[in-house]
Amino acid sequence: MSNTSIPVEDLTSAQAAEELERLAKEIAGHDERYHGQDAPTISDADYDALKLRNAAIEARFPELIREDSPSTRVGAAPSEAFAPVKHARPMLSLDNVFSDEDVADFVASVRRYLNLKDEAELVFTAEPKIDGLSMSLRYEKGRLVTAATRGDGFTGENVTANIRTIDELPDRLEGDAPDILEVRGEVYMRRDDFLELQKRMAESGQTFANPRNSAAGSLRQKNPEVTKTRPLKFFAYAWGETSEPLAETQYDAVQRLGEWGFEINPLMERCGSLDEMVAHYRAIETRRADLPYDIDGVVYKVDRLDLQERLGFRSRSPRWATAHKFPAEKATTVLKAIDIQVGRTGALTPVARLEPVTVGGVVVVNATLHNEDYIKGIGNNGQPIRDGRDIRIGDTVIVQRAGDVIPQILDIVPEKRPKDAEPYVFPDRCPACGSHAVREEGEAVRRCTGGLICPAQAVERLRHFVGRNMMDIEGLGEKQIEFFYNAEDEALRIREPADIFTLANRQKDSLTKLENIDGFGAVSVKKLFDAIDERRAPPLSRFLHALGIRHIGETNAKRLARHFLSFDALRSAAEAARMPEGKGDPGNGEWQEIVGVNGIGATVAEALVEFFAEEHNRRAVDALMKEVKPADEEPVAAADSPVAGKTVVFTGALERMSRDEAKAMAERLGAKVAGSVSKKTDLVVAGPGAGSKLKQATGLGIEVIDENQWFERVEKER
Ligand code: IVH
Numbered sequence: 273m274s275n276t277s278i279p280v281e282d283l284t285s286a287q288a289a290e291e292l293e294r295l296a297k298e299i300a301g302h303d304e305r306y307h308g309q310d311a312p313t314i315s316d317a318d319y320d321a322l323k324l325r326n327a328a329i330e331a332r333f334p335e336l337i338r339e340d341s342p343s344t345r346v347g348a349a350p351s352e353a354f355a356p357v358k359h360a361r362p363m364l365s366l367d368n369v370f371s372d373e374d375v376a377d378f379v380a381s382v383r384r385y386l387n388l389k390d391e392a393e394l395v396f397t398a399e400p401k402i403d404g405l406s407m408s409l410r411y412e413k414g415r416l417v418t419a420a421t422r423g424d425g426f427t428g429e430n431v432t433a434n435i436r437t438i439d440e441l442p443d444r445l446e447g448d449a450p451d452i453l454e455v456r457g458e459v460y461m462r463r464d465d466f467l468e469l470q471k472r473m474a475e476s477g478q479t480f481a482n483p484r485n486s487a488a489g490s491l492r493q494k495n496p497e498v499t500k501t502r503p504l505k506f507f508a509y510a511w512g513e514t515s516e517p518l519a520e521t522q523y524d525a526v527q528r529l530g531e532w533g534f535e536i537n538p539l540m541e542r543c544g545s546l547d548e549m550v551a552h553y554r555a556i557e558t559r560r561a562d563l564p565y566d567i568d569g570v571v572y573k574v575d576r577l578d579l580q581e582r583l584g585f586r587s588r589s590p591r592w593a594t595a596h597k598f599p600a601e602k603a604t605t606v607l608k609a610i611d612i613q614v615g616r617t618g619a620l621t622p623v624a625r626l627e628p629v630t631v632g633g634v635v636v637v638n639a640t641l642h643n644e645d646y647i648k649g650i651g652n653n654g655q656p657i658r659d660g661r662d663i664r665i666g667d668t669v670i671v672q673r674a675g676d677v678i679p680q681i682l683d684i685v686p687e688k689r690p691k692d693a694e695p696y697v698f699p700d701r702c703p704a705c706g707s708h709a710v711r712e713e714g715e716a717v718r719r720c721t722g723g724l725i726c727p728a729q730a731v732e733r734l735r736h737f738v739g740r741n742m743m744d745i746e747g748l749g750e751k752q753i754e755f756f757y758n759a760e761d762e763a764l765r766i767r768e769p770a771d772i773f774t775l776a777n778r779q780k781d782s783l784t785k786l787e788n789i790d791g792f793g794a795v796s797v798k799k800l801f802d803a804i805d806e807r808r809a810p811p812l813s814r815f816l817h818a819l820g821i822r823h824i825g826e827t828n829a830k831r832l833a834r835h836f837l838s839f840d841a842l843r844s845a846a847e848a849a850r851m852p853e854g855k856g857d858p859g860n861g862e863w864q865e866i867v868g869v870n871g872i873g874a875t876v877a878e879a880l881v882e883f884f885a886e887e888h889n890r891r892a893v894d895a896l897m898k899e900v901k902p903a904d905e906e907p908v909a910a911a912d913s914p915v916a917g918k919t920v921v922f923t924g925a926l927e928r929m930s931r932d933e934a935k936a937m938a939e940r941l942g943a944k945v946a947g948s949v950s951k952k953t954d955l956v957v958a959g960p961g962a963g964s965k966l967k968q969a970t971g972l973g974i975e976v977i978d979e980n981q982w983f984e985r986v987e988k989e990r
Contacts, residue, residue, distance in 0.1 A: 280328045280497075281749060288333045289925065292341070295326040299342040323433060324496050331495040335931035339923075339963040354492070355430045357420040360454060360513035363408055364425060365588050366401075366571060366595040372550050375572070378594045379546050382574060385583055385591060395575040397522050398552040399540035401595050402507055403484045403566040404460030405491065409435065410513075411453045414445040421491070425588065434491050435459075437500035442533035449532045454512030457534070461487040462564045465503035482678065483566050505565075508534035521575045542575060553596050560598065561634055569597035601673045603636070604685060605629035607665055610641065610696055614704045614728035618720040618822075622647060622698070624669070624681050631673040639671050639679040643716045644698040652716060658683050664693040704728040707886055712875070721882050723820050724768055724892040731757050733820050737769050741826055742818035743807050745772070747800040755791075764789075768892045769818075773808065773899035776801045808900045811936075812839055815902040819893070822879040828872060830939075832880075833905045835869040843893070846884040849877070906940070914985055916942030918954035921969070924962030926979055934982075941986055949974065957982045 278287065299322055302314060323342060330337050369375055379394070388394060408428065410418040419435035420428035435441065438459070445453070461469070466483040473480075480486035490502035508529040511518060518525035523542055530536040539556055543549040553570045560567060574580050574592035583591040609625040622641040629636055641647050641663065651657040661684055663669065668688035673679040698718065702709045707722025720726050723733055734753045738745040756766035756775075763782030766772055779786055787797045810818070813833035817826050824832070836842035849862035858864060866877040883889050920943045922934050929937070934957070935945045949956060949968040956969040956976045969976050977985070 280332055283329065285333060288329050289336050292329055292336055292338055295322060296338055296340050296342055298322060299326065327433060327495055328497040356427045357418055357430045358427050359408060359420065362425050363406060363422045363456065364585060364590055366593055367589045368595050368597050370597055375550060375596055376546055382583065386579060396543050396549055396572045397540055397575050398543050398549050398570050398572050399509065399537050400556055400567040401569040401571045402458040402460050403568045404458040405488045407457060407459045408512055409455045411445055411449065413451055414449050416443050431491055433496040434493060434499040437496050438504045438506060440535060441506055445532045447532060450515045452513055452515035455508050455529060455534060456510040456512055457506055457508035459487055459491060459504055459506050460565050461503060462505060463566065464564060469503065506535060507537050509537065520577055522573050522577060523575055557598055569595045571595050601631045603629045603631045603671050604668055605671060607667050607669045609665060612699055612703045614702055614720055614726065618723065618726065618729050620709050620718045620720065626671065629671060631671055631679060634673060636671055636673060636679050639681050641681055644718055645716055647696050661686060662695055664689065664696055666690040666693040702726055707888055710882065721886050722888050725888040730767060734766065736820045737818045742814055743810055745807055746803040747796065770895035770899055772804055809903050810900065812902045812905045815839065821883045823876045824880065828876050831869055831871045837907065838904045839902045843884060846880050849881045851878060851881060913941040919944045919946050919952050920955045920957060921946050921949050921953050921965060922957045923965040924959035926959045928979055928983065
């Protein structure tokens with residue numbers, strides 16, 4: 273039976289493995305029929321849907337990615353995510369000019385190079401410079417085969433799978449398009465779409481600064497399903513390799529791109545003189561604020577393609593084109609207040625609240641102040657900026673908006689500073705939860721230490737807590753966490769980790785039943801409660817990792833767990849530790865013990881001690897410890913285990929354990945787990961479906977065993 277109807281979030285690991293196997297076969301068959309026999313049996317859209325489904329399952333179950341996965345295979349279908357692509361013709365950049373005189377110089381230099389008399393005609397195109405990211409789309413026989421980012425101009429990244437999710441891009445070109453056609457242009461996001469997306473994403477805590485970053489971030493997603501949900505658009509304005517000339521002029525060539533189904537910019541015009549060029553620049557500049565997308569200048573290109581050819585290129589840019597940039601827009605206004613925003617990682621960011629002011633056609637009321645030092649007049653390198661001038665509430669400030677949506681404060685007008693203006697004091701408490709906000713040495717950012725209880729961080733923290741490598745609670749995804757966090761009813765609310773484990777009990781005594789709520793049925797509620805109960809005795813290292821203490825990820829959590837063996841031992845040490853108070857002070861014994869743990873340094877130790885120094889965190893952990901009992905770590909048998917010190921590679925499908933589990937087991941027994949086979953490999957554990965790694969191992973004469981033999985070998989050690 274096909275699983276395709278099951279949402280990816282709901283697939284079990286076994287179903288996912290089965291479906292990945294089926295998809296690999298099916299897609300390989302289509303590739304062979306399409307590329308090998310030129311006789312496809314399904315539509316492009318259906319083919320893409322199969323690939324997307326495959327990628328989505330792989331994104332959720334990375335440990336199940338097959339050696340013959342359609343997303344990693346090179347050859348028939350060029351779809352390897354972010355693999356390098358060499359551009360058939362380099363993707364160049366443009367020179368910038370900033371004034372009308374510069375434009376006159378540019379025109380003069382073109383005339384000089386071509387040896388054109390003053391009265392000889394020379395036509396340029398003038399069009400908006402779109403603020404997005406450039407893209408090269410290669411079509412062969414009218415069909416999109418590769419999409420690549422610019423990269424370093426010579427080699428870009430393969431983003432084909434993601435580009436295919438852009439609706440308005442033709443997947444197949446109709447009409448008289450040349451057999452080989454590399455269309456170049458800009459991927460961008462409209463401002464209104466960007467704002468809409470910001471709203472959607474604000475709930476999950478991750479946002480982008482402006483439409484361009486948003487477009488770039490959306491395109492560089494490992495999972496095309498994510499890109500598919502992002503409103504990306506594309507303007508075609510140039511080309512790379514083509515199997516035949518497109519036209520005689522730039523203007524006509526771009527019109528043809530339009531005829532083949534690409535969006536082309538309606539503001540492109542031909543200009544027969546310098547005056548017309550500058551006039552069109554002014555016209556576009558006037559309309560800038562009303563355009564639905566960001567632009568940062570006007571691009572002029574010599575219209576005749578034979579002249580372009582003669583002009584050729586300097587090292588990185590064509591002689592036949594230049595970008596006339598808009599000046600960064602500035603205005604002065606009064607700084608009314610400084611608010612502190614707390615990001616999802618606890619970073620405190622100062623935001624300027626301004627007397628509303630129009631900057632380049634857009635009303636600005638907020639601007640970023642970057643960080644504490646920036647306000648004080650200190651740059652990132654510790655050197656003074658603005659001649660050391662600080663920024664105070666009441667100051668008249670210069671605001672700049674440079675294409676970006678978040679404007680910044682550049683400077684103040686010292687003469688206008690009110691007499692009673694006081695230096696700004698950056699808070700040392702988190703405005704969202706009251707916890708201490710600390711700044712680590714060498715860091716510009718001050719962070720809230722109230723991790724578990726800080727509302728600004730809570731949703732993100734909870735998501736982390738239940739994540740796959742942490743507590744791994746199935747059925748508690750992003751959506752569900754958001755729902756429980758925002759629930760009005762106490763009997764549904766989850767604000768901190770302990771609440772997850774008390775949910776079932778609170779539900780018992782309540783009238784608001786989860787199973788009556790949209791999206792949860794009786795079955796899924798039971799499943800959820802079971803999944804939660806299964807995690808009441810998590811391995812210590814996972815539990816530690818789940819707490820989301822800064823710097824304590826998977827590896828450091830393991831190091832600490834292996835050393836302290838129980839949560840209580842670790843916590844007592846952290847609470848009793850006294851950090852060194854200066855040079856020559858070694859701190860007390862507990863501190864020494866923590867920094868003495870293999871691989872743990874002062875930064876990590878400090879984060880750990882600070883976490884437990886925070887009253888709120890201790891309370892949240894106390895509450896949690898009433899519900900869960902982390903399993904003590906077993907002392908390491910490393911020295912005498914049969915695999916101690918060996919380098920082991922797991923390959924193929926494992927049936928008795930997951931990849932993660934296999935890895936953890938091997939590491940517990942003192943082995944090193946590697947991802948690929950080399951001369952250094954001592955042992956390969958191969959399951960069904962093992963491919964190239966197994967071959968390599970046999971070739972190198974490395975010992976190969978199967979999963980059952982692995983268990984026999986390590987049995988008594990477990
Ligand atoms: S033409 C060889 N036209 O600006 C010249 N570029 O600063 C190829 N850009 O990398 C570029 N709008 O990403 C051209 N109408 C336009 C453009 C444009 C935006 C970008 C492009 C390029 C960058 C150079």
